[in-house]
Amino acid sequence: MEDDDLFFQTTFNDILISPNDQLFENIKRPTCQHCERPVQTCLCSHLPDTPLKLKQTTVYVLQHINEIKRPLGTVQLLTKCLDKESLNVIRSKNFSSTKYPCMKQVYNNPYTLLLFPNQNSSPLDELLKEDFYKNKHITLVAIDGTWNEATGIFNRHNELINLKTCYLKIDKGSEFVIRTQPTEKTMSTIESIAHSLKYTEQNDDIYDIIVRPLKRMVSMQLDMGACYHHDKLTLINNNEFKKKCGKKQYRRLLALQH
Ligand SMILES: [Zn+2]
Secondary structure (H helix, E strand, C coil): CCCCCCEEEHHHHHHHCCCCCCCCCCCCCCECCCCCCEHHHCCHHHCCCCCECCCCEEEEEEEEHHHHHCCCCCHHHHHHHECCCCEEEEEECCCCCCCCHHHHHHHHCCCEEEECCCCCCEEHHHHCCCCCCCCCCEEEEEEECCHHHHHHHHHHCHHHHCCEEEECCCCCCCCCCCCCCCCCCCCCHHHHHHHHHHHHCCCCCHHHHHHHHHHHHHHHHHHCCCCCCCCHHHHHHCCCCCCCCCHHHHHHHHHCCC
């Protein structure tokens, strides 16, 4: 297996930690052994006492390799909230079953749903009410990366294109305000998965349990001077987006707003 292309489960979280893991961290500080955050910004008191074991869902996160280098990735927090049978993270650019034979059963499973909003996707809550999905064990696949990276991964993999896609009906913005979201109705990976599990696990409390450490991390970063990031679409619409945005990209952002 190549060094930069690893399949790992929740026990291998140390791979995700980089010295740049904190926005204002230039020198290596003592790290909490449990949450693996710098001791000063330890999140343990906001994590579940023991990682949650899901009853009705198995989660696969396909993480773009670039996501590892980004500070404050949210999948790292997710690995502290869910147990290793419930959550699998694959870090790569190529997620084919030829490369990862374990993915074959995921791609061939009729109850696998890909969290990816596109023109063919259905709202997850409505989908789960259909007889076909009702009370079935769901395998939920999410792609972790920037929107462009996630779209690239999707378009390069027929096995992903062939999956049933779903999206979430969201009535409030992301809590992850220290990183720019594509639109005001898109969420970070941890929030999207937490939101999905509310439906697949039929558990109203699970969202708050999983998002709690994220909220704490964000509030600590804001206290330390991190900037509040507005979503890209709002910035473009207000002529405040500093980079160039082509028509194609703008249309893609609009399409994200179900
Ligand atoms: Zn800790």
